[in-house]
Amino acid sequence: MEDKEKAEILKIERSIGYILRIGVIVSATIILIGMILLFFQPSTAQAPNSLPLIFQGLMQLDGQAFIMLGLFCLILTPVLRVVVSIFAFAKEKDYLYVAITIIVLVILIIGMSLGLVEK
Template sequence: MPKDSKAKEMHQVEMMIGYILRIGVVVSAIVIVIGIIMMLVQGTGGYPNGVQPTGFRSIFNGVMALKPYAVMMFGLFLLILTPTLRVAVSIYAFAVERDRLYVWITTIVLIILIVASVIGYLGH
């Protein structure tokens, strides 16, 4: 691959990573604001005092039932997911550069993020 086309592709990957981060933050902020507005309109979070959704399934069910607190939690979930997605795209970027060391390091980081998320989810 010629250097110029490789540099162009790397620039496109970097731009995609930037878009992912921006879009992830904006979408999560919009979802959180929608949850806040729903809470103000409904006058409640949708759950009794001391009860809140803690797992993905309960958050998803709460979003489907239009419970404001669940909508806000879903927005936070999207915010947490954004940098994880960025790490996944970085693996592709390093593969394009043919930088095997960083592909392996970034893959290990992604695995650690996924395992930590699963442990956190199961440990709630």
């Protein structure tokens, strides 16, 4: 029984590692695309600083919008890791860590929300 639990924990840890790796690779790729677009189409406009402006810029193939989307993805990668950790701890029936991780997620969400208000 203990070997099965260790194998399951190892599987969860690998999944979390894959999430972090994929998030960084996707973010870097999006940022690289934005840098290439900026190289061929330099922009003097202000970088988009909200999701609607970013998506509008993506439709116009604005390099700054791609870079901002890549940074947004990079910021969301550890948040996704926290969400996956909640499910991992719940699966392990480690409810103390589920509660602690939920508190961390709430703090992250509050921090991001306050950051949006401060612009």
